[in-house]
Amino acid sequence: xxxxxxxxxxxxxxxxxxxxxxxxxxxxxxxxxxxxxxxxxxxxxxxxxxxxxxxxxxxxxxxxxxxxxxxxxxxxxxxxxxxxxxxxxxxxxxxxxxxxxxxxxxxxxxxxxxxxxxxxxxxxxxxxxxxxxxxxxxxxxxxxxxxxxxxxxxxxxxxxxxxxxxxxxxxxxxxxxxxxxxxxxxxxxxx
Numbered sequence: 001x002x003x004x005x006x007x008x009x010x011x012x013x014x015x016x017x018x019x020x021x022x023x024x025x026x027x028x029x030x031x032x033x034x035x036x037x038x039x040x041x042x043x044x045x046x047x048x049x050x051x052x053x054x055x056x057x058x059x060x061x062x063x064x065x066x067x068x069x070x071x072x073x074x075x076x077x078x079x080x081x082x083x084x085x086x087x088x089x090x091x092x093x094x095x096x097x098x099x100x101x102x103x104x105x106x107x108x109x110x111x112x113x114x115x116x117x118x119x120x121x122x123x124x125x126x127x128x129x130x131x132x133x134x135x136x137x138x139x140x141x142x143x144x145x146x147x148x149x150x151x152x153x154x155x156x157x158x159x160x161x162x163x164x165x166x167x168x169x170x171x172x173x174x175x176x177x178x179x180x181x182x183x184x185x186x187x188x189x190x191x
Contacts, residue, residue, distance in 0.1 A: 005043040007033035012055035016100035017092075021052055021107030021117075052104055053120045059100040060124025067131040072138040075146075075188040076181065079153065082132065083177050086157050090173045094164040101125065102158050129154050141188060149184070156180060 011032035015024040026040055026048070033039075044050040070081045089099070105121035132150035137143050156176050163172035 004033065004035045004039050008035050008039065008043060008051065009055050009058050012051050013059045013100050016052065016055055016059070016103045017097050020098060020103040024048070024052070049117060053117050056101050056104045056117070056120050056124065060120070060127060063101070063124070064127045064131050067128055067135070070132075070135045072135050075136055075139045075141040075149075076185045078132070078135045078139045079149070079184045080181060082153055083180065086160075087170070087173065089157075090160055090164045090170060093161045094167065094169050096165070098165070099158065099161055102161060125154055125158075153180070 008029055011029045012024065014032065015028055019025075019028075029035070029051070030037060030040070040051075041047065044054070066085065067082070070078055070085070072078060089097075093099070101121050101124045104117050105125075129147070129150040132153055133143070133146045136146035136149060141149070160173040160176055164170055
């Protein structure tokens, strides 16, 4: 069984996905992780900001690892695999869940501590784009094009997350999926 600190981080990831930064409470983290009240400042001496940053870092690493397994047959194949992989995440978003990394990017103050947490989000988004770039280059796409497309795919993921949540369905994602697949297939048909 995971140790207390690990359980608290995993509970914080779920809390960020469900409630965002503002709605995340230590009481819920303790209940969900089975940790004692004193565990918070024992494991996270900088308090909520430290727990939030570590949870988002963990979630960011989990996503990056999943992206690293996308097949690299063709550029369109990488894009299709990415868009297929994010569909369940967006379905959860349409039902009220969120992206833990996006939650910290949008749900923090503009002060110095908020900037530190937003940097965690920027690093995660950058790592996701870098991993997608690597997969696209391995599939035969020129590096500059691959980098631009990777950043576009991450923007599509986060934008679709917001739009699907607002709509309560996957229609915005389905439209973006069709458009991006068509564009990539037309541009890189020979690859």
